[in-house]
Amino acid sequence: MSEIISWIIGFFLIVGGLLSLVATFGVLRLPDIYTRNHAASKGATLGIMSILIATFLYFYMEHGHFNSNLILAIVFIFVTAPVAGHLIARAAYNTGVELSSESVRDDLKDKEEYEKQHS
Numbered sequence: 184m185s186e187i188i189s190w191i192i193g194f195f196l197i198v199g200g201l202l203s204l205v206a207t208f209g210v211l212r213l214p215d216i217y218t219r220n221h222a223a224s225k226g227a228t229l230g231i232m233s234i235l236i237a238t239f240l241y242f243y244m245e246h247g248h249f250n251s252n253l254i255l256a257i258v259f260i261f262v263t264a265p266v267a268g269h270l271i272a273r274a275a276y277n278t279g280v281e282l283s284s285e286s287v288r289d290d291l292k293d294k295e296e297y298e299k300q301h302s
Contacts, residue, residue, distance in 0.1 A: 185244075185245070188245065192237045192240050192244075195234070195236050196234060196237045198233045199229075199230045199233030199234035199236075200230070200234070201230075202226050202227075202229045202230035202233060203226065203227055203230030203231070203234075205222075205226050205230075206222050206223055206225070206226025208222075209226060210222055214283035214285055215280075215281070215282055215283035217272050217275065217276075217283075218283070220268050220271055220272050220275070221268070224264055224265055224268025224269075225265075225268075228260060228261070228264040228265065231260055232260055232261060235253055235256055235260070239253040239254065239257070
């Protein structure tokens with residue numbers, strides 16, 4: 184049983200590390216604040232959550248220590264990180280930060296034009 188748990192913990196650690204690494208490359212390589220924000224909020228959130236799950240499993244399965252703080256941290260990150268990413272992107276859009284020239288669609292601009300026409 185301990186060998187299977189070790190493999191599961193290792194899997195979560197590797198996945199968490201890879202997701203965090205991909206998020207880092209996304210923040211460095213993507214063209215504008217909106218795509219960078221997406222990479223940071225999604226990749227880093229899933230990466231950190233995977234690492235925290237591995238930590239929880241390690242202490243619970245190997246040492247028999249149930250740590251409710253880790254559960255609370257996982258829930259807190261799961262709830263707050265996507266909301267924070269959304270609010271940062273929305274604030275950037277409302278202050279006039281331009282999209283990249285490679286962007287294909289601007290859904291918020293279309294919505295604003297539609298509301299102006301029908302109000």
